[in-house]
Amino acid sequence: MFSVVISASIYGVGSRLVRVEADVSRGIPCFQMVGMLNSEVREARERVRVALKNAEIKLAPMCINVNLSPADLRKEGTAFDLPIAIAVLIAYGYVRQECVENSLIVGELGLNGEVRAVKGILSIVQEARRQGIHKCIVPRENALEGAVIQGIDIVGVSHIREIVEYLNVDRTKQSEQIPVTRVDPQELMQLGRNRMLLDFAEVNGQDSTKRAAEIAAAGFHHMLMVGPPGSGKTMIANRIATILPPMTVDESIEVSTIYSVAGMLPSQNSFLVNRPFLNPHHTITQQALIGGGRVPTPGVVSLAHRGVLFLDELPEFKRENLDLLRQPLEDKQVQIARNNGTYIFPSDFMLVGAMNPCPCGYFPDRQKCNCAPYEIGRYLGRISGPILDRIDICVETPSVNLEEMSKQTIVSSENSAMIRKRVLSAREIQKDRFKGTGLQFNSEIGSREIQKYCAVKAKNQKLLFRALEQKNITLRGYYKILKVARTIADIDGAEQIEERHLMEALYYRKTDEKYWKGNW
Amino acid sequence: MSQKEKRNGIMGMDEKELPYAQWLYQIKGMGSKTIVKLLGDNRKPSEVYAMTCGEWEELLPQGKHAIVKVMEENRLHYNPEEEYGKLLDKGIHFTCLGQLTYPDMLAHISDKPFGIYYKGKLPDKDKPSIAIIGARNCSAYGKYMAEKLGHELAEAGVQVISGMARGVDGISQYAALEKGGYSMAVFGCGVDICYPAENGNLYRMLVEKGGICSEYVPGTAPQANLFPPRNRIISGMSDGVLVIEARNKSGTLITVDMALEQGKEVFALPGRVTEPLSEGCNRLIKQGACVVQDTQDILQELEKLHRYNKETTEFLRKKTREKCTKECKCKGTIEVETENERTRKILQDIIDYSPKSIEQIRIELFHRIGNLYSIPEMLGVLMEMEVLGLIHRAGNGCFVR
Numbered sequence: 059m060f061s062v063v064i065s066a067s068i069y070g071v072g073s074r075l076v077r078v079e080a081d082v083s084r085g086i087p088c089f090q091m092v093g094m095l096n097s098e099v100r101e102a103r104e105r106v107r108v109a110l111k112n113a114e115i116k117l118a119p120m121c122i123n124v125n126l127s128p129a130d131l132r133k134e135g136t137a138f139d140l141p142i143a144i145a146v147l148i149a150y151g152y153v154r155q156e157c158v159e160n161s162l163i164v165g166e167l168g169l170n171g172e173v174r175a176v177k178g179i180l181s182i183v184q185e186a187r188r189q190g191i192h193k194c195i196v197p198r199e200n201a202l203e204g205a206v207i208q209g210i211d212i213v214g215v216s217h218i219r220e221i222v223e224y225l226n227v228d229r230t231k232q233s234e235q236i237p238v239t240r241v242d243p244q245e246l247m248q249l250g251r252n253r254m255l256l257d258f259a260e261v262n263g264q265d266s267t268k269r270a271a272e273i274a275a276a277g278f279h280h281m282l283m284v285g286p287p288g289s290g291k292t293m294i295a296n297r298i299a300t301i302l303p304p305m306t307v308d309e310s311i312e313v314s315t316i317y318s319v320a321g322m323l324p325s326q327n328s329f330l331v332n333r334p335f336l337n338p339h340h341t342i343t344q345q346a347l348i349g350g351g352r353v354p355t356p357g358v359v360s361l362a363h364r365g366v367l368f369l370d371e372l373p374e375f376k377r378e379n380l381d382l383l384r385q386p387l388e389d390k391q392v393q394i395a396r397n398n399g400t401y402i403f404p405s406d407f408m409l410v411g412a413m414n415p416c417p418c419g420y421f422p423d424r425q426k427c428n429c430a431p432y433e434i435g436r437y438l439g440r441i442s443g444p445i446l447d448r449i450d451i452c453v454e455t456p457s458v459n460l461e462e463m464s465k466q467t468i469v470s471s472e473n474s475a476m477i478r479k480r481v482l483s484a485r486e487i488q489k490d491r492f493k494g495t496g497l498q499f500n501s502e503i504g505s506r507e508i509q510k511y512c513a514v515k516a517k518n519q520k521l522l523f524r525a526l527e528q529k530n531i532t533l534r535g536y537y538k539i540l541k542v543a544r545t546i547a548d549i550d551g552a553e554q555i556e557e558r559h560l561m562e563a564l565y566y567r568k569t570d571e572k573y574w575k576g577n578w
Numbered sequence: 579m580s581q582k583e584k585r586n587g588i589m590g591m592d593e594k595e596l597p598y599a600q601w602l603y604q605i606k607g608m609g610s611k612t613i614v615k616l617l618g619d620n621r622k623p624s625e626v627y628a629m630t631c632g633e634w635e636e637l638l639p640q641g642k643h644a645i646v647k648v649m650e651e652n653r654l655h656y657n658p659e660e661e662y663g664k665l666l667d668k669g670i671h672f673t674c675l676g677q678l679t680y681p682d683m684l685a686h687i688s689d690k691p692f693g694i695y696y697k698g699k700l701p702d703k704d705k706p707s708i709a710i711i712g713a714r715n716c717s718a719y720g721k722y723m724a725e726k727l728g729h730e731l732a733e734a735g736v737q738v739i740s741g742m743a744r745g746v747d748g749i750s751q752y753a754a755l756e757k758g759g760y761s762m763a764v765f766g767c768g769v770d771i772c773y774p775a776e777n778g779n780l781y782r783m784l785v786e787k788g789g790i791c792s793e794y795v796p797g798t799a800p801q802a803n804l805f806p807p808r809n810r811i812i813s814g815m816s817d818g819v820l821v822i823e824a825r826n827k828s829g830t831l832i833t834v835d836m837a838l839e840q841g842k843e844v845f846a847l848p849g850r851v852t853e854p855l856s857e858g859c860n861r862l863i864k865q866g867a868c869v870v871q872d873t874q875d876i877l878q879e880l881e882k883l884h885r886y887n888k889e890t891t892e893f894l895r896k897k898t899r900e901k902c903t904k905e906c907k908c909k910g911t912i913e914v915e916t917e918n919e920r921t922r923k924i925l926q927d928i929i930d931y932s933p934k935s936i937e938q939i940r941i942e943l944f945h946r947i948g949n950l951y952s953i954p955e956m957l958g959v960l961m962e963m964e965v966l967g968l969i970h971r972a973g974n975g976c977f978v979r
Binding site: 285 | 715776855936940953954958960964971974
């Protein structure tokens with residue numbers, strides 16, 4: 059008898075539905091599987107056979123053929139165990155074909171018949187909903203994760219016998235057997251959000267760097283901090299995620315899908331509530347950074363999607379690794395080509411870099427730094443021009459001495475909530491401005507749109523032009539100043555870009571002009 | 579001065595003798611003293627060239643006979659005229675003791691080199707010259723003062739001698755050339771090698787508007803042991819040595835020792851007592867060096883040495899005074915100051931020559947006016963001042979005047 063069960067396979071961060079077909083007929087007893095299977099899928103045969111035996115479901119010795127269709131698509135992962143088992147059971151007549159109508163089944167089987175968690179449930183459930191499927195039967199451990207997607211029923215099962223019983227009861231009574239898992243994503247977000255461990259109020263001094271972080275967060279500008287060791291660069295970077303606007307449910311699902319595909323979703327959380335913050339060590343490999351492997355998995359740049367990618371000690375990263383960031387910074391996605399297709403991973407992150415100005419870290423304080431100019435030049439040269447070009451904000455972090463710290467008590471440090479409020483209002487303004495244009499943030503304004511969004515009155519530009527002439531700032535540098543000034547004006551709530559906004563933006567530009575244009 | 583007259587222990591010689599003098603000088607192992615021995619008794623270099631080995635041995639003391647073999651070998655494959663022509667083609671000149679072109683001042687020091695190679699022009703004998711030397715890794719203060727003094731000395735017609743090194747040397751020389759003055763760089767390698775390479779632009783400017791000289795044969799690579807000896811030439815060519823910034827055990831102080839040995843005036847720029855980079859200078863002042871607060875201090879000292887014309891000094895003094903009063907007048911004309919301008923004025927007071935971070939400046943401003951500027955406001959004002967050239971970035975997020 060012939061049977062069909064719908065399942066799915068992960069491709070990049072997306073999924074494709076796969077029909078699992080089984081046929082049982084007379085002949086020499088065998089269990090054959092076809093359909094361009096990876097070895098882990100081929101191994102499903104042994105797992106299914108033993109699991110069914112241990113679940114005390116007896117299969118008569120017959121010729122079993124299983125096909126995974128479309129047959130020209132490579133099948134990967136362990137999620138096909140359960141659908142293969144069900145398809146075989148339908149073919150044997152243990153379960154009726156109509157019981158799995160309009161349902162999608164995924165899950166890994168243990169030899170004892172237990173159903174185990176698989177990767178990428180969020181992605182699979184989303185695809186199922188898009189294709190008009192009503193119900194997803196998933197491993198119980200994954201049920202909460204899948205239930206985040208609204209408009210489709212998620213049923214969690216933990217044993218092969220449980221699912222067989224479930225499928226065999228009357229449709230109307232199924233929900234009594236195993237209730238559909240329901241989750242309110244809004245509520246989950248609220249619950250998760252209260253757990254903020256870091257705060258900007260803990261950073262003493264460095265007010266100008268904090269301000270730079272605020273602007274970067276408001277306009278989603280990439281940012282680079284240059285300063286001596288111990289000046290608080292890492293501390294500030296760690297807290298940037300706390301001033302970014304909280305994720306919306308859609309964003310959260312988007313990010314969680316990537317984590318789900320990578321199998322990195324924390325087991326107690328059904329999905330991610332806080333923006334990702336990743337700080338890979340500088341010894342990271344190319345595959346880990348950008349994504350890769352024979353079957354590509356998302357890299358750090360994708361895991362930082364909609365969040366912050368913090369690269370500490372930037373020049374210590376291999377130059378070729380840093381240059382790999384060019385594509386994700388430009389296209390906001392990563393393409394990985396393999397012989398069975400091109401995988402696309404989203405990677406729209408905010409790059410925050412931190413570095414010392416020289417190998418010893420103390421330049422230009424010549425009392426401490428004895429680095430020769432060529433050493434400094436070589437150190438700075440590890441960061442290529444194209445990467446620098448994409449960084450809008452560059453600041454120096456002066457070293458803080460303890461004596462001054464005690465004097466600074468008159469300046470109370472702002473906490474993250476206060477800063478976030480300003481960031482949020484600036485984001486709202488941007489949302490209105492870019493309605494229907496496909497743009498989201500000021501940092502995305504291209505040279506074509508710059509006149510439209512960043513127009514400045516001539517009288518306000520006088521000083522800026524003087525500065526541009528003095529310091530030989532290029533046209534690209536000028537555009538960056540305009541974009542950052544636009545964000546500053548948004549934080550200020552100003553309609554027009556004023557001179558003071560331009561002057562402040564100039565400050566964030568000059569540092570890299572100084573270090574990388576040989577002015578030191 | 580007639581050619582026949584004895585110049586510096588060596589008889590004056592014709593320009594035609596230069597190729598042969600150069601031949602003698604470029605021989606490996608040949609020292610200036612040996613050459614003087616060979617040229618004693620009014621002998622011309624070309625005559626020395628034509629001598630036999632036996633005659634050379636007669637002229638030289640017992641211990642120096644090893645050089646004869648080297649000379650003989652060198653003579654076999656070296657055509658003095660041709661090689662000299664090649665040097666000229668490269669724009670490299672040669673001068674030696676006994677030549678009119680050999681710098682007078684240099685001829686008076688005890689261990690003067692027999693010859694020097696140079697590109698561009700040699701300094702003018704009639705004009706005063708000052709060596710400006712100092713740390714390679716100088717501070718913002720050192721940079722500023724080297725530039726300022728370089729400018730002003732050049733404007734006063736003083737020639738700046740230095741070593742074209744990184745930091746103070748290069749900055750002061752560049753400043754002098756910028757103002758149309760003359761500057762000479764003394765190299766510790768061949769004059770055809772630009773060391774350090776990053777001063778390539780300055781090298782070209784020096785060849786064009788100033789000069790570069792070296793006692794080493796062209797093509798000599800920079801080696802650490804060659805640099806200290808060239809310091810005696812730097813001080814030897816100058817009327818005085820000005821030290822901008824030096825650590826306690828700085829190489830700069832070698833030049834100062836040489837200058838003192840040669841009886842030259844030593845000028846030192848005072849600095850903060852706590853600043854390691856000024857330690858050397860402050861110590862020199864303690865030992866009696868001339869304190870330099872502005873260019874006038876140097877010019878007055880040069881006047882005492884009869885190396886400088888008083889009238890010019892007076893003229894300059896007047897000019898600076900005028901400039902001061904003009905500035906005062908300008909300030910006076912602004913009757914209504916905006917708040918921004920008032921803040922700027924206070925800030926100019928707060929920001930001095932030691933780098934201060936934005937946070938420091940902000941707190942100090944608060945103590946002055948009792949009004950705490952927000953970071954954006956603060957940045958706005960500071961950048962405005964930078965654009966107007968009132969303050970500068972010192973790196974590390976700090977500002978200096």
